[in-house]
Amino acid sequence: MTxxxxxxxxxxxxxVRRLSREKFSMLFTLVQPMLFWLIFFGNLFQRAADTQxxxxxxxxxxxxxxxxxxxxxxxxxxxxxxxLFDKENGFLERLMSAPIRRSSVILSRFIFVMTIxxxxxxxxxxxxxxxxxxxxTGLLGVATILLIGMLFGVGLTAISMAMAFSVKSHGDFFxxxxxxxxxxxxxxxxxxxxxxxxxxxxxxxxFNPMTWAIDAVRPLILSGWSEALPHVAMVIxxxxxxxxxxxxxxxxxxxxxxx
Amino acid sequence: MDRAIAIEVNRLCKDYGSHRAVADLSFxxxxxxxxxxxxxxxxGKSTTLRILITLLQPTSGNASIFGHDTVREADRVRxxxxxxxxxxxxxxxxxxxxxxxxxxxxxxxTREDAARRINELLKLVDLEAHxxxxxxxxxxxxxxxxxxxxxxxxxxxxxxxxxxxxxxxxQSRLRIWEYVRMLKARGMTVxxxxxxxxxxxxxxxxxxxxxxxxxxxxxxxxxxKVALGGDIVSLTIKETDRIAGLASALANQPAIKTVRTTxxxxxxxxESPEKALPIILETANRLGCGIEFIEYHRPRLxxxxxxxxxxxxxxxxxxxVE
Numbered sequence: 154m155t156x157x158x159x160x161x162x163x164x165x166x167x168x169v170r171r172l173s174r175e176k177f178s179m180l181f182t183l184v185q186p187m188l189f190w191l192i193f194f195g196n197l198f199q200r201a202a203d204t205q206x207x208x209x210x211x212x213x214x215x216x217x218x219x220x221x222x223x224x225x226x227x228x229x230x231x232x233x234x235x236x237l238f239d240k241e242n243g244f245l246e247r248l249m250s251a252p253i254r255r256s257s258v259i260l261s262r263f264i265f266v267m268t269i270x271x272x273x274x275x276x277x278x279x280x281x282x283x284x285x286x287x288x289x290t291g292l293l294g295v296a297t298i299l300l301i302g303m304l305f306g307v308g309l310t311a312i313s314m315a316m317a318f319s320v321k322s323h324g325d326f327f328x329x330x331x332x333x334x335x336x337x338x339x340x341x342x343x344x345x346x347x348x349x350x351x352x353x354x355x356x357x358x359x360f361n362p363m364t365w366a367i368d369a370v371r372p373l374i375l376s377g378w379s380e381a382l383p384h385v386a387m388v389i390x391x392x393x394x395x396x397x398x399x400x401x402x403x404x405x406x407x408x409x410x411x412x
Numbered sequence: 413m414d415r416a417i418a419i420e421v422n423r424l425c426k427d428y429g430s431h432r433a434v435a436d437l438s439f440x441x442x443x444x445x446x447x448x449x450x451x452x453x454x455x456g457k458s459t460t461l462r463i464l465i466t467l468l469q470p471t472s473g474n475a476s477i478f479g480h481d482t483v484r485e486a487d488r489v490r491x492x493x494x495x496x497x498x499x500x501x502x503x504x505x506x507x508x509x510x511x512x513x514x515x516x517x518x519x520x521x522t523r524e525d526a527a528r529r530i531n532e533l534l535k536l537v538d539l540e541a542h543x544x545x546x547x548x549x550x551x552x553x554x555x556x557x558x559x560x561x562x563x564x565x566x567x568x569x570x571x572x573x574x575x576x577x578x579x580x581x582x583q584s585r586l587r588i589w590e591y592v593r594m595l596k597a598r599g600m601t602v603x604x605x606x607x608x609x610x611x612x613x614x615x616x617x618x619x620x621x622x623x624x625x626x627x628x629x630x631x632x633x634x635x636x637k638v639a640l641g642g643d644i645v646s647l648t649i650k651e652t653d654r655i656a657g658l659a660s661a662l663a664n665q666p667a668i669k670t671v672r673t674t675x676x677x678x679x680x681x682x683e684s685p686e687k688a689l690p691i692i693l694e695t696a697n698r699l700g701c702g703i704e705f706i707e708y709h710r711p712r713l714x715x716x717x718x719x720x721x722x723x724x725x726x727x728x729x730x731x732x733v734e
Contacts, residue, residue, distance in 0.1 A: 156520045163517030167506065174505040174546065243501035247562065250465045251518040252490035411467070 160253045164261035168235065172269070187227070187273065188280055191220045194344075195284070206349045209375055214286040217278070218371035219343030222363055224273050225302045226337060229309025230330055232266040233317035237326055240317065240410070249411060259314060259407065266310050271299050286374065290381060294373040297385060304392035305366045311396070311403035318403075318410035342367045362395045416443040418570055418601045419464065423473035426459050426625075433459045435625035436473070441570075441603060441618075446596050448616035449605040450717070452725050456625035457605035458498060458574055464603070465495050465572050477570060494568030498575045498605075500555045501562075504548035508539050508558050511547065512565055519566045533561040537591070553584035560591060571595060573604040577611060589615055607725055613713045621720050628720035637711040642669050643685055644715055645692060648677040650702035658701050665691050672718070677705075679718075 195213035202212035209215035236258070239245040248258055278288065278295060288294045313330075320326045338344070340354060341363040347355040358364050369388035372381035419441035426434040434456045441447040449457040462468040464475055466486040474481055480488040503511065509530060516526035534540045537557040547555065556576070563571055576592070577585040592602055592615055606612050612619050613633045621629040621636075629636055649655050659671045659678055667687035672679045682688035685708055696703055717725050 159517050159520055163514050167503070167510075167514055170510065171503070171505045239503075243497040243499035244503055246462075246467055246497050247495065247501045247515075248518065249467055250490060250493065250495040251515065251566070252487050252520075253518050257518075 157254055157257065160257040161261050161264070164248075164258055165264050168261065168265040171235070187220055187224045187277060190223065191216060191277060191280060192284075195220075207346060213281070213284050214375060215346075215371070216344070217281040217286050218367050218374050219338075219341075220277055220281075221274050221298060221302065221370055222305065222341075222367045223338055223343055224277060225270055225306045225366070226309060226363060227334060228266055228270040228273065229306040230313050230334055232262060232306075232310035233313030233315075234323075234326070236262060236314055237317035237320070237323050241323060255407075255411065259403075262314065263307060263310055267303050267306055270302060270306050274299060274302050281374075288374045289377045290373045294378075294381070297381075298370050298373055301366055301369055301385070301388055301392065304389065304396060305362065308362070308392070308396040308399035311399035315399070315403040315406035318406040337361060337363055342371075362391065365391050415445075417441070418443040419447075419475065419477055419603065420479075421460075421464070421473075421475045424460065424463060424470050424475055425472045426456075426463060426468065427471045433625055434463070434470075437622075437625070437627060438473075439620055439627060439630060441601065443601050444596065444599055445617040446592060446602045446604070446615055448612045448619035449603070449622055450607070450609070450612040450616075450619050450725075451605075451622035452607055455622045457607075457622055459625075460622070461572055461574055461603070461605055465493055466490055491566070492569045494563040494566050494571045496559050496563035496571070496573045496576060498578065500552070500559060502547045502550070502555050502558060505546055507544050507546055508534065508550070508561075509543040511558060511562055515562055515565045529565065529567070533564055536564070537561045553580060553587070556580060556584060556588065560588070564595075568600070570601040570603060573602065575605055575607070577606075577608065585611075609713045609717065609725060621717060623721040629716065633713055633716075636716045637713065640681070640711045640716055640719055642681045642683050643708060643710055644712075645680045645682055645685065645688065646674075646677065646705075646707045646709075647680070647692070647696070647703055648705035649696075650704050651700070652676060654699060654701045658696060658699050661695050661699060662692065665695070667691060670719075679715075681711075681715075681719075 191213065195216045198212045198216075202215070204211065207215040236245065239248070245258070249255070275295075278298070288298070290297070316326055316329060320329070340358045341361045342358060343363065347358055347364065350358060365388050369381065369384040372384055417440050421437055421439050424434055424437040425432065437456075437460060449460060451457050459468065463470050464477065464482060466482050466489050469483050474483070476482065477489045477492055480492070482489050506514070512530040512533060513526065516529065521529065534543050537560055539554065539557055539561065542550065542554060547558065550558065560573075560576070563573070573592070577588050580588065589611070592604070595602055604616070616633065618630070618632050619636075620627045629639075631639065649658065655673055655677060659673050662668055662678070662680060663671050665688075667683050668691065669681040669683055671681075680688070680692065689708075693703070714725065
């Protein structure tokens with residue numbers, strides 16, 4: 154058990170070290186876009202968005218939940234990229250020829266992605282509060298938001314890793330990624346409530362796990378516990394089922410790739 | 413002399429879909445020797461190596477390292493081996509020392525043991541001065557040295573090297589050869605793949621020539637050359653259209669073992685040059701073949717390779733793997 158922990162912590166430290174040496178690219182690719190959505194998109198649509206439709210005091214407070222979950226989405230879907238590069242340049246083989254548990258590499262990646270995502274979610278909530286959006290459910294609400302984010306993120310990261318282990322080249326990986334990410338956002342309640350969508354879009358959005366996550370995070374930010382609790386109670390089993398499916402696929406892809 | 417067996421490979425096969433990358437491979441590697449898997453790209457060398465280091469499972473057959481099966485006892489095997497991959501498997505954001513630190517955690521060394529071992533290895537591969545620079549600043553040769561240090565970190569009983577000098581300049585190549593010889597002197601068993609004939613010739617105690625997933629020949633470089641029998645006379649002919657005629661005229665002559673057509677002449681394996689040379693020259697003269705160049709040499713490893721595979725090692729393999 155101590156050996157297992159030694160492996161996981163050393164591998165996690167590797168991801169942290171890499172991040173610390175790629176500060177700029179990380180800052181630009183991960184942190185900024187999400188803040189841009191919140192700051193620019195949120196303020197841009199302040200008057201265009203009808204508060205009657207969004208059921209929120211202003212558009213930016215409506216959007217905050219969407220941006221939080223979009224952060225989880227993007228980080229999760231990109232979570233397997235580094236393993237893909239490790240696979241391509243042989244580093245993964247080097248790790249796998251060591252007497253480590255096969256799961257250590259994957260677990261280290263989950264721990265890293267979840268930690269970074271949680272930190273980013275906190276930054277986004279912090280920036281949102283500069284625009285006057287304060288989570289109605291307080292610190293416990295913020296903790297719940299992080300929990301939902303992690304539950305959603307685990308499944309997404311598993312999808313990303315499954316792709317990383319299955320694709321032939323990283324070109325394929327990024328095309329699939331680009332193809333997945335935007336429709337997931339548009340076909341969810343991130344930018345517009347389901348009720349205000351064209352029928353076919355709201356129909357599809359209902360099946361999007363992202364919608365479920367947002368619908369739980371949004372009342373945690375906007376309304377308070379009485380409205381949030383039923384959503385939270387719903388989203389947890391839904392996310393657990395989502396994770397179970399994704400992890401099953403991920404493990405299969407990993408087994409196939411690792412002989 | 414009975415030598416301890418380090419690796420036992422028994423009827424090993426590996427299929428990728430309908431393509432058979434490794435076909436019924438059996439061989440043994442003795443403890444303390446440098447064993448080479450020699451073959452062109454796509455011959456199945458790397459696939460064999462990956463099975464031995466537990467990264468691939470064979471379709472059928474088995475392999476064992478010091479008696480431990482590479483599939484059923486993969487974890488035991490991993491504790492006995494070190495691996496230097498073919499690609500420069502380097503994380504360019506980590507320093508050389510950090511690579512070794514990461515690996516020492518994966519081999520479960522204590523902090524003190526790790527620090528001592530890392531310093532030893534950095535000294536060994538001459539990277540002490542660059543240990544704390546990110547690997548992206550390293551040259552190709554330095555990356556290769558770091559690769560080797562990583563493979564040696566667990567102090568393995570067997571070190572596996574996949575194309576250790578591919579793409580290196582001459583000086584770095586000689587340096588790597590020097591390391592490999594030193595490791596052997598320390599009693600380590602080394603298994604390497606290569607598609608360089610001179611490397612196999614200079615470095616390996618024994619080698620297996622692999623082509624199309626099969627072993628074509630196995631033995632020490634000297635044994636293989638001797639077994640070929642006879643020396644080689646190479647002719648370059650001016651009239652390329654008469655090469656075929658000359659070949660058939662020479663084929664049945666006494667003192668001549670085999671005749672092989674090349675792009676601009678003939679490679680003739682002869683039993684004894686004093687008997688064969690006059691016959692060759694006389695026949696060429698009679699058929700009006702102008703000899704531009706004639707060379708006579710003892711069998712070299714490339715002659716061995718051609719004799720067993722029917723082509724030069726630099727020719728592309730018929731079916732590339734993966």
